[in-house]
Amino acid sequence: MSLRELVVLGTSSAVPTRHRNHNGYLLLWDGEGFLFDPGEGTQRQMLLAGVSAHDITWICLTHLHGDHCLGVPGVVQRIARDGVAHPVTAVYPASGRAYWERLRHATVFADTDVIAERPLSGPAVELPAGPVTLTARPLSHPVEAYGYRIDEPDGRRMLPDRLAARGVRGPLIGRLQREGVVTAPxxxxxxxxxxSAPRPGQSVAFIMDTRMCDNVHVLAEGVDLLIIESTFLDVDADLADAYGHLTAAQAGQVAARAGARHLVLTHFSERYGHADEPRFTAEAAACYSGPVTLARDLQRVPVPRRRRSAS
Known part of the structure; x- marks a missing residue:
């Protein structure tokens, strides 16, 4: 059975708090595992969340600020220590290569050769990732930063009543799916x-540290699950723009404009306390009518069930 869900490992921004670890997000997708922005403490958070180094097939960094990458050394060494045998692809902005190298080889350990590096540059990069395509697009932050989008190809779903009416059953159904045409009895x-009827592919967008820009909307367009930073509340919108971040209200605006099916807010500034958390949800919900999740450490958020087009 396919598993498509987000495992939230950390939800704080620059400074961890007593209740929120630095960033960390593992998107599990039919045997692939996309680890986004592993901040400090990610290795331990993975243990608490019940996931392992063997679940990781991709390490995706949006940029090289510490709260988005200081967990890389521990994750890499755990991949080596646990004997992960499958390939793991690491993607990150090419301008941060020197910092990646320091993180990748931060200490003395028995290294691994399964990690392949893929520095990112240019306006858009598309990479095949098992059953999906991983696309990276640049965002607007004081340092080079990329957002990510995962897309499953569109397919078709079989219609049992039409199959029965044409006498197509058993092995003929599989052949029809593979070859597109069969001879009925x-x-x-x-x-x-x-x-059959069209079956839209599922999609997820991961958008961290950025102010509003065109690629925020391009990445979010029509996704089933939108994971997006909401570092500030609207009262601090000027600070958000100055530091290259979004507010919860802006995250809601992005989700509404994109037609996203489920909005996940995360990357909260330590300046806000527990009492402020409902304000994040309220500000996003004032702009977006769909379901809103205020992310918490160790939470699991399933990708919404696929859309069903009319037959």
Whole structure:
């Protein structure tokens, strides 16, 4: 059975708090594991969340500020220590390569050769990632930063009533899916389009440290799950813009404009306390009518069930 869910490992911004670890997000997707922005303490958070180094197939850094990457040494060494045998691809902004190298080889340890590096540069980078495509686009932050989007290809779902009506059953169904056309028992030709309906692929966007820019909207367009920073409340909108961040209200605006199906708010400034948390949800919900999750450490958020188009 497929598993598509976000495992939240940390939700703070520059400074961890008693209740929120530095960033860390593991998106599990049908055997792939995309580890986004592992901040300090990620290795321990993974243990508490019940996930392991063997679940990681990608390490994706949005940028090289510490709260988004100081967990890399521990994660890399855990990959080596646990004997992870499958390839792990590391993607990060090319301008931060010197910092990546320091993190990748931070201490003395028995190294691993399974990690392949893929520095990012340019306006858009698309990478095949198992059953999906991983796309990176630059954002607007004081240092070079990228946001990510994961897209499953569109497919088709079979319609049992139409299959039965045409006498297509058993092994013929699989052949119809593979080849697009079969000969029914009565000698007639049956096409895939006759017995199926479009099945939109699922998608997830991961948008961290950025002020509003065109690529925020491009990355978020039509996604099933939008994971986005909401570092500040609207009262501090000027600070957010000055430091290259978003407010909760802006995150809600992005989700509404994009038609996102589920909004996950995260990356909260330590300046706000527990009493302020409902304000983040309220500000986002004032702009966006869909479900809003205020992310908490060790929480699991499933990717919404796929859309079903009309038959």
């Amino acid at each position: 009565d000698g007639s030709t049956v096409t895939l389009e006759e017995c």
